[in-house]
Amino acid sequence: MEILQIAVITLVKILIVVTLMLLTVSYLVYFERKISAWAQNRVGPNRVGPAGLLQPFADVFKLLLKEDIVPFAATKSIHTLAPMLALFVAFTTYAVIPIGPSVEIFGYKVDLVVADVNMGILYILALTSVGVYAITFSGWSSGSKYSLLGGVRSSAQMISYEISMGFSIAGVLLFAESLRPVAIVNAQSGLMWNAFVQPIGFITFVVAAFAETNRLPFDLPEAEPELVGGYHTEYSSMKFAGFFLAEYANMIIASAMIITLYLGGWQVPYIEKLGLPDYAVVLIQVTAFFVKMGVLLFFIIWVRWSLPRFRYDQLMDLGWKVMFPLSLLNLIWVAILIMIMN
Amino acid sequence: MSLESVLFYFFAAISIVTSILVISSKNPVLSALSLILNFAGLAGVYLTLYAQFIAVVQVIVYAGAIMVLFLFVIMLIRPEAERNYFQERKSFKMLTIGIGVIVLGQLMFLIISGTSMFTSGGHSEQSLEVGTVERIGWELMTSYLLPFEAIGFLLLAASIGAMVLAKKKFE
Numbered sequence: 001m002e003i004l005q006i007a008v009i010t011l012v013k014i015l016i017v018v019t020l021m022l023l024t025v026s027y028l029v030y031f032e033r034k035i036s037a038w039a040q041n042r043v044g045p046n047r048v049g050p051a052g053l054l055q056p057f058a059d060v061f062k063l064l065l066k067e068d069i070v071p072f073a074a075t076k077s078i079h080t081l082a083p084m085l086a087l088f089v090a091f092t093t094y095a096v097i098p099i100g101p102s103v104e105i106f107g108y109k110v111d112l113v114v115a116d117v118n119m120g121i122l123y124i125l126a127l128t129s130v131g132v133y134a135i136t137f138s139g140w141s142s143g144s145k146y147s148l149l150g151g152v153r154s155s156a157q158m159i160s161y162e163i164s165m166g167f168s169i170a171g172v173l174l175f176a177e178s179l180r181p182v183a184i185v186n187a188q189s190g191l192m193w194n195a196f197v198q199p200i201g202f203i204t205f206v207v208a209a210f211a212e213t214n215r216l217p218f219d220l221p222e223a224e225p226e227l228v229g230g231y232h233t234e235y236s237s238m239k240f241a242g243f244f245l246a247e248y249a250n251m252i253i254a255s256a257m258i259i260t261l262y263l264g265g266w267q268v269p270y271i272e273k274l275g276l277p278d279y280a281v282v283l284i285q286v287t288a289f290f291v292k293m294g295v296l297l298f299f300i301i302w303v304r305w306s307l308p309r310f311r312y313d314q315l316m317d318l319g320w321k322v323m324f325p326l327s328l329l330n331l332i333w334v335a336i337l338i339m340i341m342n
Numbered sequence: 343m344s345l346e347s348v349l350f351y352f353f354a355a356i357s358i359v360t361s362i363l364v365i366s367s368k369n370p371v372l373s374a375l376s377l378i379l380n381f382a383g384l385a386g387v388y389l390t391l392y393a394q395f396i397a398v399v400q401v402i403v404y405a406g407a408i409m410v411l412f413l414f415v416i417m418l419i420r421p422e423a424e425r426n427y428f429q430e431r432k433s434f435k436m437l438t439i440g441i442g443v444i445v446l447g448q449l450m451f452l453i454i455s456g457t458s459m460f461t462s463g464g465h466s467e468q469s470l471e472v473g474t475v476e477r478i479g480w481e482l483m484t485s486y487l488l489p490f491e492a493i494g495f496l497l498l499a500a501s502i503g504a505m506v507l508a509k510k511k512f513e
Contacts, residue, residue: 119398155410316508
């Protein structure tokens with residue numbers, strides 16, 4: 001293929017993914033509010049548009065029109081940079097996650113992934129490790145105690161859980177013998193989903209994903225009774241919305257990662273035996289990806305409204321004394337499995 | 343100009359500008375931020391040299407892990423108060439300048455005289471293969487097996503040691 005053609009196709013893919021992400025994020029906020037209302041026996045947003053469906057747009061406009069307040073003690077350049085960094089990490093990570101197999105559109109073979117990088121998993125790990133800075137910098141640059149404490153807490157939390165996350169991913173990589181997300185999905189054909197093959201790794205990864213996205217029960221960086229708002233206490237208007245968007249985009253990425261690494265990606269077990277035409281198979285597979293994602297997102301929100309928050313020392317205990325040894329155990333289990341299978 | 347050289351000059355420019363910012367900015371946190379950007383620029387340069395694994399590891403290890411540690415220290419001990427360090431120790435300042443000049447001289451010598459040392463003949467296909475994870479893993483497991491195992495053992499011991507130390511403090 002010519003360079004121009006590749007560039008055009010990639011640009012179109014990027015546009016589609018970013019638009020989809022923004023729409024999903026805004027409606028994820030809506031669903032979060034609806035599910036929390038359901039969990040607490042309330043009605044939830046129902047005023048703007050039919051059944052409150054236009055609520056996300058109203059929220060965004062409200063945030064856009066608000067005054068942007070920068071504290072006097074803040075370091076302005078970094079204060080502005082931090083939410084941009086958070087959004088940058090949230091949106092670029094999605095580039096390597098495949099939502100379906102390659103398809104033929106108007107005679108061109110198109111992979112349903114923005115970039116099929118041969119070290120995609122490392123790329124994601126690199127970006128998540130950079131994501132810590134968004135929170136650290138926002139906490140530091142606000143010039144406020146609450147923000148700084150929230151930022152420091154959050155960085156410590158993310159670093160601690162990155163370890164068990166890395167070890168859980170290592171188990172998946174050993175099995176797939178590749179760092180390409182597409183190859184990892186292909187290695188989980190049939191019912192060989194990693195969630196079934198290495199259940200301990202699945203659990204440690206899911207817990208680490210919760211901690212990395214700062215969601216309850218691990219949302220200590222923004223624990224309201226102790227830290228006001230945590231690292232984004234001093235943010236208002238669109239900068240606050242940036243953090244807000246990034247948090248929900250990170251939830252989407254976390255669930256997409258869980259699907260790709262452990263739940264077979266776009267795969268539907270034994271679909272090829274039904275003898276359906278190719279386009280129908282692809283359509284079902286892409287739908288399956290989004291259904292899995294929807295279930296996981298519901299699970300993440302459900303957990304938030306069911307569980308109380310950990311204390312800080314409990315969080316560190318869990319990360320270092322439970323999750324880390326468990327993920328090592330998983331690695332040994334995978335090694336033994338590979339030995340037996342060969 | 344080919345796409346590769348455009349990218350090379352782009353990343354090289356980022357690395358140079360940010361490394362100057364590291365030493366010139368008054369605020370230590372801004373210096374740390376510039377150093378992170380510098381690592382990112384270097385990772386880009388590695389990419390143009392087809393060293394994809396080193397590029398990603400550069401970001402994960404240096405930008406992602408080591409700089410977080412730096413930032414923690416900077417943010418918690420607030421070295422802005424230590425700004426007069428060199429004003430109090432004049433002789434120390436001379437020493438640092440001396441070391442800087444020596445290192446600069448060595449670098450200049452290498453660049454001017456030693457260009458033939460770095461053979462630019464390595465063809466892209468060859469270096470394309472050398473940079474992949476598969477190739478590096480293969481080398482680690484064959485030629486460098488003993489050092490690799492030793493490092494693995496050391497790292498495991500270190501991580502267990504860190505856990506034990508942390509546990510003692512909490513109890």
